[in-house]
Structures are given as C-alpha cells and as structure tokens.
Amino acid sequence: MPVDVRLPTVLRPAAGGAAKVVAEGETVGEVFADVVRQHPGLRDQLLTPEGTLHRHLNVFLNDDDIRYLGRLDAKVSETDTLTLMPAVAGG
Amino acid sequence: MLLLPAGVYRQIVAACLDGYPLEACGLLIGEEGASGEAQVRASHPATNAAASARVYTVEPRDMLRADREAEEIGAVLLGVWHSHTHTDAFPSPTDVAQAPDPGWHYVIVSLRDSEPVLRSYRIRGGRSEEEAVVLQ
Numbered sequence: 001m002p003v004d005v006r007l008p009t010v011l012r013p014a015a016g017g018a019a020k021v022v023a024e025g026e027t028v029g030e031v032f033a034d035v036v037r038q039h040p041g042l043r044d045q046l047l048t049p050e051g052t053l054h055r056h057l058n059v060f061l062n063d064d065d066i067r068y069l070g071r072l073d074a075k076v077s078e079t080d081t082l083t084l085m086p087a088v089a090g091g
Numbered sequence: 092m093l094l095l096p097a098g099v100y101r102q103i104v105a106a107c108l109d110g111y112p113l114e115a116c117g118l119l120i121g122e123e124g125a126s127g128e129a130q131v132r133a134s135h136p137a138t139n140a141a142a143s144a145r146v147y148t149v150e151p152r153d154m155l156r157a158d159r160e161a162e163e164i165g166a167v168l169l170g171v172w173h174s175h176t177h178t179d180a181f182p183s184p185t186d187v188a189q190a191p192d193p194g195w196h197y198v199i200v201s202l203r204d205s206e207p208v209l210r211s212y213r214i215r216g217g218r219s220e221e222e223a224v225v226l227q
Contacts, residue, residue: 010194083158088148
C-alpha cells in the first residue's frame with residue numbers, strides 16, 4: 001500500500017530534490033526498500049551496510065519513533081506518514 | 092547571512108540561560124533566500140536529551156514538532172542553535188563532525204563570559220565558516 005515518506009532537506013538531493021516520496025510496503029523496511037528502488041542514492045543514508053536503520057536517522061511513523069514500534073519491522077497502513085529526520089547533536 | 096528578529100534572539104539567549112549549567116538547544120525555523128540570506132521566523136526550543144554541560148542531542152520528538160511547526164507556517168528548518176557553557180561561541184570538533192546538514196545554519200551561544208555571545212556558522216565538508224548575524 002502507498003505510504004507518504006517525508007524527507008529532510010539533507011536527503012532531498014539524493015531524491016531528485018523531492019520533499020516527499022510515495023512508496024509501497026507493509027512494513028517500514030519494505031517501504032524503505034521501495035524508496036531505495038526509486039532513489040538508489042538514498043540507500044547508504046537510510047540503512048547501514050548490514051541493512052539496519054542508520055543510527056544518524058530518526059524515523060517517525062506518524063507521531064511515534066519507530067525504535068519503539070519494532071524499527072524496520074513496524075507495520076504501516078495506507079494513511080500513515082513516515083517522517084525522516086537527521087539526528088542532531090554536537091558538543 | 093542570518094537575519095534574526097530581536098525577539099527570537101532574546102528567546103534563544105533566554106533558553107540558553109535557563110538551561111545553564113547544561114547545554115541548551117533548539118531549532119531555527121524560517122526561509123532560505125536565493126541570495127544566501129536566511130530569514131529566521133521562529134525558534135523551537137528542544138530538550139537536550141544528553142542532559143550534559145558538554146554535549147547536546149536534540150530530542151527527536153522535539154525535532155518532529157519543530158518540523159511540523161515550520162510546515163504549518165510555510166517555512167523550513169533552517170538550522171540548530173545550542174549553548175556553550177564554558178567555551179567560545181565557536182564550533183567544537185564534535186559540532187563540525189556531527190553537523191547533519193550542509194545547508195543548515197549553526198548558531199552557538201557562549202555563556203562563558205558575563206554577557207552571552209551569539210554567533211552563526213555554516214558547516215560543510217568538515218569545515219566551519221562564520222556568517223554575519225543581522226538583528227532585526
């Protein structure tokens with residue numbers, strides 16, 4: 001099912017400048033796979049070489065952090081929005 | 092160049108003082124101009140999830156709220172601000188290494204001296220460059 005995936009400005013160049021991608025999947029992991037199929041340049045910014053969620057990325061399924069919903073296994077539905085945000089930290 | 096309304100400047104400095112002795116942080120909301128001038132419209136304070144006097148981590152949920160606030164007013168996240176409680180208003184090696192977006196503006200408020208000092212930087216490719224801050 002199609003899900004809206006909102007991209008932060010830092011990821012948009014790898015998606016042809018798009019602020020939003022519509023991708024298919026039953027889980028966050030499947031949606032990410034479709035996002036990467038559409039925009040291969042996003043692969044290394046979303047996922048580690050091992051295929052886990054990149055630690056510098058925060059992902060919200062509507063209002064909830066997917067780290068508390070099963071990460072890439074979190075289920076999505078058609079009305080959901082995934083919002084990707086960079087982790088922001090410093091010293 | 093960062094165009095910063097005086098009211099937002101006061102909010103940022105006040106939040107930094109309120110957060111002392113821990114580092115305080117938040118997001119800048121506004122518009123990026125075509126000529127490189129960024130117009131700040133609002134500050135969205137965030138919890139420092141690191142709860143530290145040496146480092147900061149923007150609470151992810153606060154960042155989501157700031158992003159939605161920006162979207163509601165037709166603006167974008169322009170950058171991040173944080174305080175340095177014991178050092179200059181200059182990016183630390185950690186600030187440079189962890190800068191998340193080369194398009195962002197990085198505002199630092201030093202509380203080291205009796206008067207807060209606010210400066211802004213662009214951080215790209217592992218290098219920081221100060222930019223002018225124009226109070227409005």
